[in-house]
Amino acid sequence: MNKKQLVSRLLQMLIVLIGISFLTFLLTYLSPGDPVRNMYTSAGIMPTEELVQATRREMGLNDPFITQYFRWVGNCLRGDFGKSYSLNKPVVQLLSARLWPTLKLTLMSMILMLAVSVPLGVLSAVYRNKPIDYLVRGITFFGVSIPNFWVGLMLILFFCVKLRLLPVVSSGGTFKDLILPAVTLAIAMSAKYTRQVRTAVLEELSSDYVVGARARGVKESKILWGNVFPNSLLPLITMLGLSIGSLLGGTSVVEVIFSYPGLGNLAVNAITSADYFLVQGYVLWVSVIYMFVNLLVDISYNYVDPRMRLRR
Amino acid sequence: MEKKKSKFLSNRGFMLFAFLALLIVVISICAPIVCGGVSPVTGELSEAIKAPCAGHPCGTDKMGRDIFARVIYGSRTSLLSTFSLVLTIFVVGTFLGILAGYFGGVVDAVIMRIADMMIAFPGLVLAIAVAGLLGASTKNAIIAIAIVSWPKYARLARSLVMKIRHTDFVAAAMVTGSKTPYMLWKYMLPNTITTLVITAATDIGSMMMELAALSFLGFGAQPPTPEWGSMLNEGRNFIQSAPWMMIYPGLAIFITVVIFNMLGDNLRDILDPKTE
Numbered sequence: 354m355n356k357k358q359l360v361s362r363l364l365q366m367l368i369v370l371i372g373i374s375f376l377t378f379l380l381t382y383l384s385p386g387d388p389v390r391n392m393y394t395s396a397g398i399m400p401t402e403e404l405v406q407a408t409r410r411e412m413g414l415n416d417p418f419i420t421q422y423f424r425w426v427g428n429c430l431r432g433d434f435g436k437s438y439s440l441n442k443p444v445v446q447l448l449s450a451r452l453w454p455t456l457k458l459t460l461m462s463m464i465l466m467l468a469v470s471v472p473l474g475v476l477s478a479v480y481r482n483k484p485i486d487y488l489v490r491g492i493t494f495f496g497v498s499i500p501n502f503w504v505g506l507m508l509i510l511f512f513c514v515k516l517r518l519l520p521v522v523s524s525g526g527t528f529k530d531l532i533l534p535a536v537t538l539a540i541a542m543s544a545k546y547t548r549q550v551r552t553a554v555l556e557e558l559s560s561d562y563v564v565g566a567r568a569r570g571v572k573e574s575k576i577l578w579g580n581v582f583p584n585s586l587l588p589l590i591t592m593l594g595l596s597i598g599s600l601l602g603g604t605s606v607v608e609v610i611f612s613y614p615g616l617g618n619l620a621v622n623a624i625t626s627a628d629y630f631l632v633q634g635y636v637l638w639v640s641v642i643y644m645f646v647n648l649l650v651d652i653s654y655n656y657v658d659p660r661m662r663l664r665r
Numbered sequence: 666m667e668k669k670k671s672k673f674l675s676n677r678g679f680m681l682f683a684f685l686a687l688l689i690v691v692i693s694i695c696a697p698i699v700c701g702g703v704s705p706v707t708g709e710l711s712e713a714i715k716a717p718c719a720g721h722p723c724g725t726d727k728m729g730r731d732i733f734a735r736v737i738y739g740s741r742t743s744l745l746s747t748f749s750l751v752l753t754i755f756v757v758g759t760f761l762g763i764l765a766g767y768f769g770g771v772v773d774a775v776i777m778r779i780a781d782m783m784i785a786f787p788g789l790v791l792a793i794a795v796a797g798l799l800g801a802s803t804k805n806a807i808i809a810i811a812i813v814s815w816p817k818y819a820r821l822a823r824s825l826v827m828k829i830r831h832t833d834f835v836a837a838a839m840v841t842g843s844k845t846p847y848m849l850w851k852y853m854l855p856n857t858i859t860t861l862v863i864t865a866a867t868d869i870g871s872m873m874m875e876l877a878a879l880s881f882l883g884f885g886a887q888p889p890t891p892e893w894g895s896m897l898n899e900g901r902n903f904i905q906s907a908p909w910m911m912i913y914p915g916l917a918i919f920i921t922v923v924i925f926n927m928l929g930d931n932l933r934d935i936l937d938p939k940t941e
Binding site (some may be wrong): 368376377381383384495499598601605610624625635 | 778779781782788789790791793794795797798799800870871874877878881882883884897900901904905908911912915918919922923926927
């Protein structure tokens with residue numbers, strides 16, 4: 354990616370971001386609950402009709418939609434995402450406190466996933482249609498068919514209730530708390546990723562240069578790790594980027610199961626208590642993170658694939 | 666046509682899983698007979714939280730309702746909502762994708778930019794937000810997942826249409842005076858449909874799991890409707906005292922997803938000559 358491409362890419366991201374912010378705001382605007390009443394009831398006050406109207410005026414909720422939207426965007430750009438009324442704290446403070454635990458969980462499950470799926474996928478491709486390949490394919494097939502929240506529950510049942518090895522509630526955020534949620538996330542993803550590694554390596558193995566190298570008597574292990582694997586990295590990195598995206602959203606289910614103090618858990622609670630500012634903030638933050646991850650993935654092509662650098 | 670039919674019939678894997686999938690559908694339709702008249706929504710409180718026994722093969726929940734009956738009836742909600750979801754994204758995605766690919770220009774730009782926006786977004790995050798903000802119900806859960814899932818179909822349909830858009834036979838059809846709706850229906854759709862049907866068939870399993878995940882979080886089917894995801898959510902609090910409350914609904918999801926995934930894979934092998 355050269356400078357020109359980078360600029361156009363950033364512009365595209367900006368447009369998408371505007372669209373997302375508009376959509377998020379529209380959603381909360383259209384949703385049936387009344388934020389003012391919710392705010393008072395969550396504080397334990399039964400508001401009178403005058404009080405509700407006065408607060409609505411004060412918060413500018415009677416203004417036209419567009420005015421409200423631009424005011425909200427303006428505030429967001431200044432780093433003010435509003436105040437969560439269910440938790441009575443600024444949204445920024447809440448989100449940033451939960452960001453690191455979720456990133457930690459994401460990273461940990463990614464590492465687990467790579468450690469499992471790269472060797473398995475390569476093995477399965479090299480020994481194609483041999484018993485080990487069938488075994489790997491069988492396991493991955495079941496892996497993609499198990500709902501990850503059920504896997505999480507079964508892991509709790511086994512390791513926490515029956516064996517009593519690990520804590521049921523992972524609210525502390527220590528390493529021990531991280532194990533089960535990360536394993537849960539990694540299981541479903543490894544299954545998918547192993548299949549993709551297998552396909553990518555198989556495709557590369559069937560290309561002409563491999564036949565040529567074999568004919569010249571190059572060692573099989575050298576072909577595999579010296580040529581085939583580096584060449585199949587490109588599609589794998591793309592998929593890795595995509596799976597980070599599905600992880601950011603997917604963690605919420607697992608975070609709820611394990612009561613893990615992450616972004617997803619916060620968001621689910623925010624939605625159940627109709628805490629609109631918090632929901633808006635969460636959706637915006639996560640989509641920005643996701644977009645930057647994808648940008649980094651695209652930039653990394655430059656380093657992985659020299660052809661990308663030469664292309665204009 | 667004759668040749669295609671024999672291809673389906675001679676594929677043993679496909680026939681087996683088609684039969685199993687059909688069996689699940691029949692079971693869900695005949696739920697009252699399968700359960701022997703046991704109601705999934707009413708239960709005796711004196712029977713609450715009973716371990717699996719002769720009278721209750723999968724045990725009972727905290728309200729004394731029979732888990733087996735709830736799992737069987739739950740298949741209705743799960744199957745119906747999954748099929749409507751897949752059908753929705755299939756129809757909407759294909760339609761918009763074909764329009765974008767056929768007309769190009771502004772139509773293409775508008776549709777595909779919206780699609781990009783949805784793709785540039787971690788799916789479940791938006792789905793959770795949409796489902797939660799619209800209010801929790803099965804219908805809203807379907808809408809939420811449909812909003813984030815149609816772009817995949819639109820992109821696919823668009824790329825398939827673009828492939829044939831500038832071929833001679835399309836130009837010939839247009840020169841001989843075929844009207845636009847006819848072009849879309851008779852030339853564009855048939856050229857995209859196989860690939861899209863394969864995609865839809867292989868998506869059934871994962872869509873079922875996403876719907877179950879939303880229900881699990883409380884944004885899908887509402888009690889007392891039996892639904893596998895929400896049953897798992899109810900069972901979660903009894904993980905120590907009554908693990909059967911979450912074992913059986915989960916098994917039901919797993920088995921159904923396996924069968925539909927297998928069916929989709931076999932269908933792909935039959936219809937798509939490119940895969941081995």
